[in-house]
Amino acid sequence: MKKLVFATNNDHKLRELRQILPSEFDLLNLNDIGCTDEIPETGTTLEVNAAQKSFYIWNKYGINCFADDTGLEIESLGNEPGVYSARYAGEERSAAANMMKVLEKMEGESNRNARFRCVISLVIDGEEKQFEGIVNGKILTKKHGEAGFGYDPIFMPDGYNLSFAEMPADDKNQISHRGRAVMKLVDYLKNIH
Numbered sequence: 155m156k157k158l159v160f161a162t163n164n165d166h167k168l169r170e171l172r173q174i175l176p177s178e179f180d181l182l183n184l185n186d187i188g189c190t191d192e193i194p195e196t197g198t199t200l201e202v203n204a205a206q207k208s209f210y211i212w213n214k215y216g217i218n219c220f221a222d223d224t225g226l227e228i229e230s231l232g233n234e235p236g237v238y239s240a241r242y243a244g245e246e247r248s249a250a251a252n253m254m255k256v257l258e259k260m261e262g263e264s265n266r267n268a269r270f271r272c273v274i275s276l277v278i279d280g281e282e283k284q285f286e287g288i289v290n291g292k293i294l295t296k297k298h299g300e301a302g303f304g305y306d307p308i309f310m311p312d313g314y315n316l317s318f319a320e321m322p323a324d325d326k327n328q329i330s331h332r333g334r335a336v337m338k339l340v341d342y343l344k345n346i347h
């Protein structure tokens with residue numbers, strides 16, 4: 155089996171990927187390799203942050219790995235919160251506070267266009283390859299639904315009449331930014347080995 159580290163401790167993301175990766179890959183998370191470090195994420199773009207995380211693991215452990223970084227990009231806010239999505243309303247990383255900040259900033263705004271963008275950085279034998287996934291949609295004027303996480307209750311993907319937080323997880327994964335980036339990653343991994 156080929157060891158591949160996903161630089162995350164998010165069990166939900168890990169489980170999802172284990173189901174779709176080719177069976178020759180033994181997918182490990184940060185705990186599995188004994189990494190408890192606070193991996194720096196100091197870049198000003200998703201691309202830089204994702205690469206920072208994957209190269210951190212490659213440089214320290216010498217194991218092939220990948221890392222993801224996601225941002226919500228809102229057109230009328232100049233693509234904010236973007237790379238700062240997790241801590242938009244402060245270091246406590248509260249989803250409720252982040253959503254409230256977005257809704258307040260967009261009060262009365264008619265341009266509700268937004269997108270989630272996910273960048274995956276894969277490092278194989280020290281060589282990097284990136285994969286991008288995007289889902290376009292609109293910012294709602296209030297929260298809808300309870301499922302999911304982050305900004306899901308205020309984001310409605312184009313072509314649907316439901317917020318991400320009102321959709322079954324499988325449906326969201328099919329069309330989400332992360333789902334789309336992961337599909338590209340999996341296609342690539344299937345074809346190189």
Ligand code: IMP
Pocket residue numbers: 222223224225226239240241270302303304305306318330
């Ligand atoms: P991460 O890079 O996956 O940790 O995502 C950074 C931040 O973007 C998260 O803390 C969430 O606030 C937001 N985010 C990422 N993916 C999603 C999603 O699928 N739905 C809602 N918010 C998300």
